[in-house]
Amino acid sequence: MIIASQKPLQEIKEMVADHERILVLGCGTCVTVCFAGGEKEVGILSTSLRMASKLDGDEKTFDEATVQRQCEWEFLDAVQEEIESHDLVLSMACGIGVQAIVERFPVANVAPALNTAFLGIPEEQGLWTERCAACGECILHRTAGICPIARCAKSLLNGPCGGSQDGKCEIDPEIPCAWQLIYDRLKAQGRLDQLLEIEPPRDWSSSRDGGPRRLVREDLRLESHQHKEET
Ligand code: SF4
Ligand code: SF4
Numbered sequence: 197m198i199i200a201s202q203k204p205l206q207e208i209k210e211m212v213a214d215h216e217r218i219l220v221l222g223c224g225t226c227v228t229v230c231f232a233g234g235e236k237e238v239g240i241l242s243t244s245l246r247m248a249s250k251l252d253g254d255e256k257t258f259d260e261a262t263v264q265r266q267c268e269w270e271f272l273d274a275v276q277e278e279i280e281s282h283d284l285v286l287s288m289a290c291g292i293g294v295q296a297i298v299e300r301f302p303v304a305n306v307a308p309a310l311n312t313a314f315l316g317i318p319e320e321q322g323l324w325t326e327r328c329a330a331c332g333e334c335i336l337h338r339t340a341g342i343c344p345i346a347r348c349a350k351s352l353l354n355g356p357c358g359g360s361q362d363g364k365c366e367i368d369p370e371i372p373c374a375w376q377l378i379y380d381r382l383k384a385q386g387r388l389d390q391l392l393e394i395e396p397p398r399d400w401s402s403s404r405d406g407g408p409r410r411l412v413r414e415d416l417r418l419e420s421h422q423h424k425e426e427t
Pocket of ligand 1: 327328329330331332333334335336343344345346
């Protein structure tokens with residue numbers, strides 16, 4: 197899932213400073229699960245902003261709403277009236293949610309209340325760690341299901357850099373060396389010979405380094421066009 201965290205309150209206060217009617221809009225999916233931007237966090241942030249506004253002698257209004265997914269227009273349409281009747285939407289979704297609002301409602305003024313961090317998993321209560329960098333060409337079948345692009349600090353594809361100590365990455369003793377994890381798992385599976393296969397130079401054009409990406413499913417597009425023609 198997408199992992200995000202709330203921006204510092206002071207930064208959010210600065211973003212709302214020039215606005216009077218603000219809609220604090222949460223998202224019911226990833227950011228709810230990582231306790232950053234769900235209904236509960238919308239309530240807490242709105243209350244904090246109301247109190248801060250009162251202390252500053254301001255007359256700002258902070259209204260609240262949460263949709264199931266901000267990244268899909270059909271869910272945003274359910275709150276169109278709220279979005280268009282406020283002079284700022286303070287989005288508590290990831291960066292995709294913010295941009296989905298902007299694209300759906302060209303006149304809406306939108307600000308991000310969260311910092312979107314990465315694609316990851318909850319490892320334990322209060323700890324999320326990155327698992328995928330959305331590179332566009334998955335090689336997990338060759339690396340024992342452990343991603344060297346997201347989890348190795350240098351995104352090395354053919355073994356470790358040699359700097360790890362006690363199984364930890366040389367850049368951070370809190371983070372396991374991805375290649376140590378890959379080695380251990382391949383060894384446990386009796387598949388160490390996999391490491392002898394050289395991963396060829398990568399075509400990074402399918403990753404973020406190659407610019408904005410599109411994923412097209414022609415079969416789904418065709419179905420959708422046919423459905424539109426029939427109705
Ligand atoms: S190889 Fe690419 S797609 Fe697969 S987990 Fe790693 S970053 Fe994600
Ligand atoms: S220590 Fe391991 S994870 Fe860290 S950069 Fe080197 S190979 Fe990558």
